[in-house]
Amino acid sequence: MNNEEFDDKNEWHCNADLIFGFVCQYCDSELYFDDVPNCEPDKGFGSACVIISSEAQKRGWKMLEELSFSCPECSKERGL
Ligand SMILES: [Zn+2]
Structure with missing residues (x-):
């Protein structure tokens, strides 16, 4: 479970x-x-954004810059 709330200053949540x-x-x-x-x-858009953000980071997604991300494979390849 993740009790973190949607944060409009969090680039992951915003994306x-x-x-x-x-x-x-x-x-x-x-x-x-x-x-x-x-x-x-459907059960809460804000919390879905929070959940997917933490899952992406857990899986190895990296943020390159605002609204720009790299998947786990590319991150690994580029040593991010
Ligand atoms: Zn990739």
């Missing part, structure tokens, strides 16, 4: 809010709400 997940800057990898267990936007 999830904007595009409903994360897309890799380098390849076609994507992570969307559907890909994450217990991530149910």
